[in-house]
Amino acid sequence: MKPFILHHYANSPFSEKVRLILGAKGMAWHSVHVPSVMPKPDVLALTGGYRRTPFMQRGADIWCDTSLIARVLDRAQPQPPLYPAGVAGITQTLAQWADFTLFWAVIPYTLQPQGLTHVMAGVPPEGLKAFAADRAPFTAGMTRQTAADATVALKAYLGRLEDQLADGRAFLCGAQPSIADFSVAHCLWFIHLAPPMLGILQPCERLRAWYERVIAVGHGTPTIMKSADAIARAASTSTHEPVQVEPGLGFEVGESVTVTPTDYGRDPVVGVLVGLSDDEVVIERRDERAGTLHVHFPRLGFQIRKEAKT
Structure with a gap:
């Protein structure tokens, strides 16, 4: 194949x-x-x-x-399975939450001016305008959070994820990574594109260690x-x-x-x-x-x- x-x-x-x-x-x-x-x-x-x-x-x-x-x-x-037996339901529910709720807090938080310059590094002004014009119809009709609202929400969400790891588990739903881990990780990965915005992760020691474990799987070949x-x-x-x-x-x-x-x-x-x-x-x-x-x-x-x- x-x-x-x-x-x-x-x-x-x-x-x-x-x-x-x-x-x-x-x-x-x-x-x-x-x-x-x-x-x-x-x-x-x-x-x-x-x-x-x-x-x-x-x-x-x-x-x-x-x-x-x-x-x-x-x-x-x-x-290894993305939907491990016994926790398949919760992994998918957590993944769905991450792909929408967590994601739409991460985006306005990260794309504040001090973060945008890093995410879009090297893109000329006309390129930034083209990107903004292209994305505007994408979210037409959605209520987008302000940066202030997104920051408050993101702090709360990161705190909950930190608590999820409080029992010493290696990954969000157990000893092995699942679809939940990859769905949450891509949101945190986006924050890492903007180093000035990483301070929000500083209090979350367990979550930061978890992130390094997930990212370490690499991208295959x-x-x-x-x-x-x-x-x-x-x-x-x-x-x-x-x-x-x-x-x-x-x-x-x-x-x-x-x-x-x-x-x-x-x-x-x-x-x-x-x-x-x-x-x-x-x-x-x-x-x-x-x-x-x-x-x-x-x-x-x-x-x-x-x-x-x-």
Whole structure:
């Protein structure tokens, strides 16, 4: 089986989450670096409109959202498990909290002026303006915390995580790292991109030691790949991962649908429904360069709508 292809960029926190999972599992993978702002023609050729980072590819199958990517990687390489027996439920609940609640406290805290200059070091003023303009539609309709509010929230959250480690456990849910650790770690990793902002972690001695243990897993074995080669890989692949539309979920195979995130980055992707379960939705779409693709999304956090018939 050919290695997975991760489409990502260096300073993307959710990309770091997946890179750490690949490291924990000791996997070899292909690394395609994508632009951090639009235009992203090669990204859209593969995803059909989804432009959140990262996404993952193997052949002509594309997986969006790190919650789904993590499950796919865990199936492909079960050891060590991301969802250990006995704590699988709490690890996923903690991961979901980290990916949204913790993340949206970390971002406004870290991107205060003294932190922004480090996170965006080397980016010219016009690049900063382009980044701000690109991200504005991503969070349209969301209530963003002020820096002051985010600081208070983040201190509280970090204190709770510190307490989680008070019994001497090595990782958040036990002796082995789980999806919860990688979801929390990518948030703290983003703070580390801005050294002036690290003071907030100073009181959390156990959490700082935990972070070093998680980061030490590394990123596995990446091999650089050009985006054009990834597109060619998709176009030359005629088979897809097996999927089916399960009955009783309100949709039928072959229906034209849109799939859209419900939180932010709400760019709809249009396609023909080929897979649906309580965990995943899969649509088929055609691109003139990438060929026939199956684009996979998690069911939680995404809305499916039937396309209006004309």
